[in-house]
Amino acid sequence: MQQLYSSAPSSSTDIKLEPASTPGPAGNAAIFTPSKRGRGAAAAAAAAAGAGTVLVCVVCGDQAFGKHYGVNACNGCKGFFRRSVWNNRTYLCRFDGNCAIAKEHRNVCRACRLKQCFQSGMNPRAVQSERELAQNRVKDEYDAEGRGESESPQPEMTSHEVQTDSVKSECGSPQMTMENNENDGRMLEVANRVYMHNLRVLGRVEATLEAAYSVYSGPNRHSGGGGVPTQVGFTDAFFNPTLISIRTPITPTGVRVAQMPDVLQDWRRCFTLFADWCSGLMEFGRLCAEDQIVVAKNRFGPFYWWLCAEWSARIGCDGVCYANGTYFPADKNLQCLPDVSNVAERMVATLVRPIHEMAIDEVEKALVCGIIIFQDELTALTEEGKAAVREARALFVKSLHHYVQTRIKDNTLAAMRIGKLTLLLAAATNLVHLTNDNVELNDVLHLVDWGDWSTDIRKHSYSE
The missing domain is CATH 1.10.565.10 (Retinoid X Receptor)
Incomplete structure (x- = not known):
């Protein structure tokens, strides 16, 4: 009987695809709020693409923009892993704990997605270290400038979980993107159920x-x-x-x-x-x-x-x-x-x-x-x-x-x-x-x- 979803890569090693078999960046436009680190990751990905290599997220199979927390990961899985670790979240799978994670429906089961992140080699300690750096940076900026715009200890990069091949760049605000993405995940969860x-x-x-x-x-x-x-x-x-x-x-x-x-x-x-x-x-x-x-x-x-x-x-x-x-x-x-x-x-x-x-x-x-x-x-x-x-x-x-x-x-x-x-x-x-x-x-x-x-x-x- 046909399976609902195809399996995502499970290895923590770098996965490289030939350019002819992988859509180019124009066909899979990632949507995120840029920052200095975000532009640097995009530049690194562009350089890799120019060299004839496309990096693939080891969690969901989407296009990766470099290493995040020790493995090649897309911005969506990077942000998901960071939020889960920062907030110490616990998820429960509604099925048997073996949901396949692929980029088209990676939001269907958060429990299996987080498990895939750990199995792929993502390092939670790197997330905590990043948080400490972000908090220190915010404190330094506040002390130096005497202003309180950056009271919330958030990192510079704000990523949003998106299906990069089904969401258009004109879709509107980041908040709307996240709401649409949650609705997409809910609909696919109903289909799976x-x-x-x-x-x-x-x-x-x-x-x-x-x-x-x-x-x-x-x-x-x-x-x-x-x-x-x-x-x-x-x-x-x-x-x-x-x-x-x-x-x-x-x-x-x-x-x-x-x-x-x-x-x-x-x-x-x-x-x-x-x-x-x-x-x-x-x-x-x-x-x-x-x-x-x-x-x-x-x-x-x-x-x-x-x-x-x-x-x-x-x-x-x-x-x-x-x-x-x-x-x-x-x-x-x-x-x-x-x-x-x-x-x-x-x-x-x-x-x-x-x-x-x-x-x-x-x-x-x-x-x-x-x-x-x-x-x-x-x-x-x-x-x-x-x-x-x-x-x-x-x-x-x-x-x-x-x-x-x-x-x-x-x-x-x-x-x-x-x-x-x-x-x-x-x-x-x-x-x-x-x-x-x-x-x-x-x-x-x-x-x-x-x-x-x-x-x-x-x-x-x-x-x-």
Whole structure:
């Protein structure tokens, strides 16, 4: 599975790149407040560039302007390390402490960034020595000139943590630069959080199959047979999803054509996955229980089709890829259920092919899942619920926009990609409505007993 971020150099030795493989200073304009030392560092970097060598920051991989605290470091990492040491700051990683640090998103995890600084050889004693020199210099200036302009013991150089290849030099004041930079880091942190959440949910499997039967003791409920209790209502099913399906491994391999039991088992397993996805999401937890049920009833349909389309695009099957190693074919001669609306064929055309052609990565897929859940401001929600849904949707949309823009530097191309991703959301919703005819036919012919818990989903999702 694709990693969210690429690894940054971890060695404390000088890293040199050939000029042909590294963008020149004009393409990566660092933004900082100059001083005598700052101009000297820039001059040294310019001299090094003129000699055919470009120094690289050993912490994040950005362009370095010489040695800082014992290693080659960019102004952003230099300032970050200095502030952290001066203020004796302690950071906490929200994940497993192994976040990759790269220049495009070095502000996402401060804990791992500081750890990378130490591992790369930055010397905290040099920071303390610099502070003492700065304090003495300020005191001398005050005594000599008899003025108090320099009461704050700050060093001459004031650096700002910036993404040098995504912030333009016209961006405004240093304070605005820092605020924008903090917002960028927050958006990327949201993207990373949702991505990791998606991985955890997809990998969640019951420790033992016997443990799944603690709530309901009955026949094997994940085999696709008649063991699922049909009298379970939606609310009980959503808050106790193992009533519907135990957490079997997600295996979207599409190795064989699905039969009737496979269709039922996939529907039930994906519902459990959906319940886990929602309940583990911070923004969903801010809704009251009643609002959670309203959202869940309405959003499972598009969430389900997005999952199936993503799996189908990944393995390249001609149909709807299921979570249990089977697939529902677009070829009507192979279908175990009548697809009168050509939903399988439509899904391949409107979702699977675009996902494959766009090469949508795992982060984008996870963020789209979040947007789908909060896509609609439903009328049945409370006023507080509507506000929470609006806020969550805006957060995920902004995070998706920022993530795409960090990957695609051309603003026009980035906007086009974001527009295409938005169209895919509409395609998933259209598939939900098209499924209505298939569901009604199955009811008339008594082909499938979906269960009481599924009735509310169909009422809310499969009708106009």
